[in-house]
Amino acid sequence: MDFSAILPAMPGLVDGMLMTLKLLLLGVLGGVSLGTLLALMRLSHNPLLSKLAGLYVNYFRSIPLLLVITWFYFAVPFILRWVTGEDTPVGAFTSCLVAFMMFEAAYFCEIVRAGIQAIPKGQMGAAQALGMSYGQCMRLVILPQAFRKMTPLLLQQSIILFQDTSLVYTVGLMDFLNAARSRGDIIGQPYEFLIFAGLVYFTVSFAAAQLVKLLQKRLAV
Amino acid sequence: MNYNWDWGIFFKSTGIGSEIYLDWFVTGFGWTLAVALAAWTVALALGALLGVLRTVPNRWLSGFASSYVEIFRNVPLLVQLFLWYFLVPDLLPEPLELWFKQDLSPATSAYLSVVVCLGLFTAARVCEQVRTGIQALPKGQTAAARAMGFSLAQIYRYVLLPQAFRIIIPPLTSEFLNIFKNSAVASLIGLMELLAQTKQTAEFSANLFEAFTLATLIYFVLNMGLMLLMRQVEKKVAVPGLLSVGGK
Secondary structure, three states, rough: HHHHHHOHHHHHHHHHHHHHHHHHHHHHHHHHHHHHHHHHHHOOOHHHHHHHHHHHHHHHHOOOHHHHHHHHHHHOOOOOHHHOOOOOOOOOHHHHHHHHHHHHHHHHHHHHHHHHHHHHHHHHHHHHOOOOOOHHHHHHHHHOOOOHHHHHHHHHHHHHHHHHHHHHHOOOOOOOHHHHHHHHHHHHHHHHHHHHHHHHHHHHHHHHHHHHHHHHHHHHH | OOOOHHHHHHOOOOOOOOEEEHHHHHHHHHHHHHHHHHHHHHHHHHHHHHHHHOOOOOOHHHHHHHHHHHHHHHHHHHHHHHHHHHHHHHOHHHHHHHHHHHHHHHHHHHHHHHHHHHHHHHHHHHHHHHHHHHHOHHHHHHHHHHOOOOOOOHHHHHHHHHHHHHHOHHHHHHHHOOOOOHHHHHHHHHOOOOOHHHHHHHHHHHOHHHHHHHHHHHHHHHHHHHHHHHHHHHHHHHOOOHOOOOOO
């Protein structure tokens, strides 16, 4: 084992990590937005909306993320072609990002839903008694409190997504793992690079998980 | 790029022998089941052991179990799989290494790596569930058992574990379902399980929407089926009077 080749390869590895973080950040933003929308649909009194959101969540939660990534990689160019009527080249990045957003939305939806349901019913009643509309109640009263409560859970799910972004390996996107693997293969030291990648993932996830634990203690009432 | 929808594609010949595409899916599903069930056996046995270790009154043992959990939970599954499949065989003693690399068929060696990898990965999660289950039990249980002269092993064997396992069935179910979904990573080291067969069908036949729809459907039905089954099990073994702990 000789880890000296890793230092010269750093610029490429950093690029890979930036790609991973970009996927993570955009994936979480998109996933939480779509997830919140789905959660509101699931909790709505309209049976059609709540059934639809329920189906979406159950569907994405019962299939592997790797399947979604692969499928979208194949399918997104086709779908865009049908929609726009012309050849629109989409890179692996876009199709992976869409896959992450849609897949994670199902998991974020469940977190947000639990967060909203944990807010005492009286809050909604009080807001309505003040003459707020449903939208205002949600936006000004319920959601701010719910998000505060569920921040640790959202962050935990984001740590899982951080690890899961490595699955883009399957479509050849140069994320951190793929950057490490390809450099290791070129230099002829695949194991050193693989172990290094594992160590970096571990350090980041572990440190983040400890921070979330601290935050959880501070946010606890 | 005109797309030819053809739902009959699954009954058409693949052009390899007399196989139809549906055969590929059946084979793939078989591998997925074989990986998931074997890995689950490993995960459950090792996870239960680690879960117990985490709660025993010994700093070294519980420290060991919690380091295990942290390591296996914080490294991506795919990195772990690559380590098991590419690196670990090289570290084995030579006769074993030769056996793994030369005597075994590629499918068997990939299968073994995936089972070990998924088993150990999931064991960390099972461990946490078992620990939660044990810690959710009232402290009086241990104290009462000790007062009756039970040894530590007996307390776990007769008092804590039988109750803990029954109250953690819901979270264990979701780990059980996860192992089926996670087994899809096996396709990345060349095991022809369900996802790999789907990809192959999509590439061979160019009917990618049909192929992926069928695969999704199989995963979906499998998941729902197992979930309903586990709900029945959960009802059957529920501990009377302990329902409140079981996440109800």
